[in-house]
Amino acid sequence: MGKHNLKRRFIQLFCAALYNANLEGFKERTIYKGDGKGVCVPGLHCYSCPGAVGACPIGSLQNAISSKSPGMLFYVLGSLLLFGVFLGRMVCGYLCPFGLLQELLHKIPSPKLKKSRVTKALSKVKYVVLAGLVILLPLVLSIKNGVSVPSFCKYLCPVGTMEGGLSFAVGGGSFAEQTGVLFGVKLGILAVIVIGAVFIYRIFCRFLCPLGALYALFNRYSLFGVVTDQTVCTACGKCRAVCKEDIHLPGDHECIACGDCIRHCPVNAIRRKNPFVKRKDDKK
């Protein structure tokens, strides 16, 4: 592992530890109720996880939509806009524990599924998940039936099942008694994603994660991340071959700014965005 990758791995591990700083929660099987819980974290991390010290941005967004609370909606959207405009999908490459988990699972020796036209097409599904399960369904159910249903959490999210479900429902107690068919289905989804991640690089991130889809919209404009200088690029395709994401060019909406491609570019057209360094071509 190169020096850069070590640095990235360290940040990912540090971040996972920070999001889960309420270690007592795991022992006591309770969740943290302190003031930090009102602050959204940048990555996908269930607020019903015993270790969580912050709020999940996607869970909060669905609740804001279905509770029709303008204050909460503006607060969550403001937080997401700021994370997005500063970091874009760099959050995925550096600050999301579920992304880290999938990367580690992919290290298990096994045959790996290569990128293809099919995976590229599947990478669009996450935008449907964002629009359908995170925004439209909670909105429609709340307007039509007056009920608050965080549909992505309820029907799909493997993070909540893993972090909250397994911590509370497994091992007895009142939560275990309440589990039913839905919990079984969600355990199945979690199993598919965990096993799938061994064979397919970041299977959930690339195809299903609505938070990744949301940050992708900011990637071109974010302050930090990776960018390709199109005036230097010769379109040799080396970066695309190295990258495990379904990118067209480094820095586009699928790029998580891991930086793996940078040293492979024969003409040094790829670089990290650095707002503190003035470049000759900055007026372009």
Added chain:
Amino acid sequence: MKKRKTVVFFVLLLLGVVFLTYGIAEGGYTATLQKAKYICLECIGIG
């Protein structure tokens, strides 16, 4: 191109700051805290 990106960046930044400030003033932080303080049955696959 570069100029357009800079303009979009600052517009989004301004929007983020305005939304966040307005949201906090309208009780958004408290509402988020209230929700996150309790175990969400839907999130953990029970509800």
